[in-house]
Amino acid sequence: MKEKYEKRLALLGLMPFIVLVVAFLFGPLLTMIIMSIQKTGGGGFSLEQYTEIFTNPFYMQSFRNSITLSLAASMISIIICAITAYFITKLSPKTQDMVLNISNLTNNFSGVPLAFAFMIMLGNSGVFIMLAKKFGVEILMNFNLYSWMGLLLMYVYFQIPLGVMLLFPTLQGIKEELKQAAFLLGASSFEFWRYIGLPIILPGIVGVFSILFANAMGAYASAYALVGSNYNLLTVQIGGLISGDIFSKTELASAIAVVLAIILILALILNDFMMKKVRRDI
Template structure:
């Protein structure tokens, strides 16, 4: 227990106390400093703040759905490779899943920015880059999100696909089932809890992304994480109490998502045990 004391102290100092201050600030009036619900009323009725939640939900939902589909395809392809090659790919995928933030945005700017390597190469070859594609827009943000969402999805989906026994497929084929029938009746039901849990984790991961989006687009795209940062430390007019209110609502949504994901992951473990 004594060895756990430093851990608990760090948790209290860097998680519990800041959270308590943030909640207190969200109920504090900007003018009088007293208790008020006006901050929540303003956030919930202001279309600009509502749009930030909607935009974050849209980009997170798109990156989670598209990333999950591609993750399933790649994971299934990996299961058909030699074991040694699978292990090497898993190491690379683990690295790619953790390569995010400002370094990821900077890498995309070098490759696909206005003066990026690929952009200049395609211009000199008289080949347009995906038509009207712009890195510093919703299109670029979506592709950047997919870069770290796909490896994250593979890390969760791949072990579930590895658990599917080849004997199940052979038995299904011997009984006259087609490949589509096998996946609809046997394969997908076994990995569906893992797919659902992975989607929720990827959605939460997309919602909480800040550094990549800010480094790539600045404040041009109204996302809730960027809006919170602007309100807390704005160069022109900071409103920390409103930022705290947004953060509390955002934290409540994230905790609900993560709680649901934990429930689904427990079901996955029971099914795969």
């Protein structure tokens, strides 16, 4: 009787959370799905929005651009994050806390302020560009912030703090005692990382990579503030179709958002499959 009472009390305590999830996750998601199968302007259900997406080269280009940019940014970021997080584990606990706090603060620096900061530093009249022109640094003089490379640089920048914070606990799993035991048994540094270190951290790296990919795919404010509609990205297309200069196309925007959600779900499923496979092979 007491256990039943405790379960009911726990369920009652969860009610605010359940209401929030339904109101702000499942409710909008269901509305988005329903709108995506409606005809433009209403008047019945149809798959014309999805037909428009997959037959219009402009929208297909936005998918390719977003996926390519997100994959490239996530791959570069995960390498930098793994190296950085590993060396953070070598610092004293006090210094580790300080570095992680800085990473946490930097992780919250995104959106329009981040794009504005990049414009100040690397825009056409940015600080670094002006210094490069003064000292004749060719690689910076010819750098165009408002391009694919500019977007890639900004995406990598805001991915690194998040990746470092997520990978740090995984890299802490590489205990010094494991290294010493492996070296005492005759293993080289390469053999330690090949047979012990990498299998330990690989599931975490795969998991963080999928999170970084999803984070990059869903980025909107930073990209729009930097390049506007000059570079064809999924999130920019969704925002443009909802706001609309003349009239909005919420049905088409909903369909694109549904396809984007499916891509992210498939990425998470692939991540789960890879992590299970890696753990099984360890």
